[in-house]
Amino acid sequence: MDLTWTDDEQAFRNECRAWLEANVPSSPLPSGDTAEGFALHVEWEKRLFADRWSVVSWPEEYGGRGASLWQWLIFEEEYYRAGAPQRVTQNGIFLLAPTIFEFGTQEQKDTYLPRMAAAEDLWCQGWSEPDAGSDLAGITSRAVRDEKHGGWRLTGQKTWTTRGAFCTHLFGLFRTEPDAERHRGMSYVMVPLDADGVTVRGVDRLDGDEGFAEVFFEDAFVPEANILGEVDQGWSVAMATTSSERGLTLRSPGRFMAASQRLVDLYQRRGAQADPSLRDDVVQAWMDAEAYQLYTLRDVTDVVEGRPLGARSSLNKLWWSELDVRLHEAALGLLGPYAELEDGAPAAIDGGSWMKGYQFSLSGPIYAGTNEIQRNIVAERVLGLPRK
Numbered sequence: 001m002d003l004t005w006t007d008d009e010q011a012f013r014n015e016c017r018a019w020l021e022a023n024v025p026s027s028p029l030p031s032g033d034t035a036e037g038f039a040l041h042v043e044w045e046k047r048l049f050a051d052r053w054s055v056v057s058w059p060e061e062y063g064g065r066g067a068s069l070w071q072w073l074i075f076e077e078e079y080y081r082a083g084a085p086q087r088v089t090q091n092g093i094f095l096l097a098p099t100i101f102e103f104g105t106q107e108q109k110d111t112y113l114p115r116m117a118a119a120e121d122l123w124c125q126g127w128s129e130p131d132a133g134s135d136l137a138g139i140t141s142r143a144v145r146d147e148k149h150g151g152w153r154l155t156g157q158k159t160w161t162t163r164g165a166f167c168t169h170l171f172g173l174f175r176t177e178p179d180a181e182r183h184r185g186m187s188y189v190m191v192p193l194d195a196d197g198v199t200v201r202g203v204d205r206l207d208g209d210e211g212f213a214e215v216f217f218e219d220a221f222v223p224e225a226n227i228l229g230e231v232d233q234g235w236s237v238a239m240a241t242t243s244s245e246r247g248l249t250l251r252s253p254g255r256f257m258a259a260s261q262r263l264v265d266l267y268q269r270r271g272a273q274a275d276p277s278l279r280d281d282v283v284q285a286w287m288d289a290e291a292y293q294l295y296t297l298r299d300v301t302d303v304v305e306g307r308p309l310g311a312r313s314s315l316n317k318l319w320w321s322e323l324d325v326r327l328h329e330a331a332l333g334l335l336g337p338y339a340e341l342e343d344g345a346p347a348a349i350d351g352g353s354w355m356k357g358y359q360f361s362l363s364g365p366i367y368a369g370t371n372e373i374q375r376n377i378v379a380e381r382v383l384g385l386p387r388k
């Protein structure tokens with residue numbers, strides 16, 4: 001592996017850095033998991049799009065720069081280094097889009113990708129149901145063919161839909177062949193949330209943000225063109241999406257490198273008042289973030305050379321989610337009682353962001369497939385151990 005950046009890559013880094021330095025809002029936007037914050041984040045996304053920074057690795061005809069995977073990694077490093085806003089478009093651009101590139105028809109690419117890049121269509125993910133989380137193959141939401149109108153009728157309920165209350169579209173799995181084996185007979189459907197028969201109800205999280213929604217389908221119609229991939233083959237299409245979610249794209253190393261650097265800065269500001277033993281936790285978090293970056297360079301090499309990550313993406317997910325919790329625990333240790341002060345409290349340090357980040361980090365081992373499930377996948381499909 002060659003760990004040096006080429007002159008072109010360095011020039012790309014400089015260009016990203018200069019744009020971000022000139023454009024990132026000087027104070028943090030309100031949480032993108034509230035109605036007000038989400039709207040401000042969408043404005044930010046449109047600004048990124050206007051200067052072709054919203055989807056750098058996509059082809060130019062869809063709004064990107066045709067950047068290589070290496071350049072995408074560089075962009076991500078610079079994005080988080082600059083403290084730029086969270087990507088409220090992430091479920092579309094990082095999860096659905098790679099799946100459309102792989103399985104979509106030309107018409108689907110032309111219809112969905114440019115609007116997604118421009119933050120005109122905002123996508124949420126409809127996998128989980130009240131009785132199907134880890135056991136995704138247990139979904140019961142159905143799509144029944146409507147021959148007369150040339151499409152499908154959806155019924156059922158999705159839950160834990162991140163930012164569903166603010167999005168315009170949902171992608172999800174629906175059962176199209178109820179008598180088929182559990183992992184067969186499902187289709188991957190793209191649904192406009194303003195369709196008749198779709199009801200979206202926001203759900204507050206424990207931290208007070210309306211970060212989730214429940215989505216109900218009562219005979220909602222979608223045309224045939226809204227099925228991604230083959231009818232009844234939704235499971236394999238969905239597995240491509242989960243590979244993006246657990247692997248490279250959703251949580252790139254830049255995010256954790258920036259957070260671990262902020263932790264080191266916090267230590268330098270607070271260390272003298274904190275228990276000296278906390279220094280080891282800070283150093284460990286920093287090393288873990290570096291290790292994730294190096295591991296990712298290997299992943300990218302594999303992908304670029306045509307070796308897909310497959311089940312190995314579960315290893316990434318275990319690493320980044322557990323690293324994030326440890327990193328925030330180290331910060332709370334450094335802050336001591338100040339950790340409990342929220343944004344707006346006069347003595348809050350860094351706007352109370354460490355506590356907010358800690359609370360969110362606790363969900364990392366749950367979303368994108370729980371870590372218990374990832375360990376099962378690693379055991380069986382990476383290490384080849386028996387199921388029992």
Ligand SMILES: Cc1cc2nc3c(=O)[nH]c(=O)nc-3n(C[C@H](O)[C@H](O)[C@H](O)COP(=O)(O)OP(=O)(O)OC[C@H]3O[C@@H](n4cnc5c(N)ncnc54)[C@H](O)[C@@H]3O)c2cc1C
Nearest residue numbers: 125126127128133134135160161162363366367369370372
């Ligand atoms: C912040 C956040 C955002 C989310 N966003 C979305 C979203 O946008 N769209 C969406 O569809 N879903 C979303 N989810 C839901 C998430 O995918 C599910 O919570 C997750 O898959 C677990 O499902 P469950 O909650 O039903 O728990 P369960 O599946 O009931 O699991 C409960 C516990 O049992 C364990 N367990 C279950 N089966 C096994 C097994 N075979 N072996 C070992 N242990 C097992 C699990 O690991 C877990 O600890 C989100 C969740 C969170 C926390």
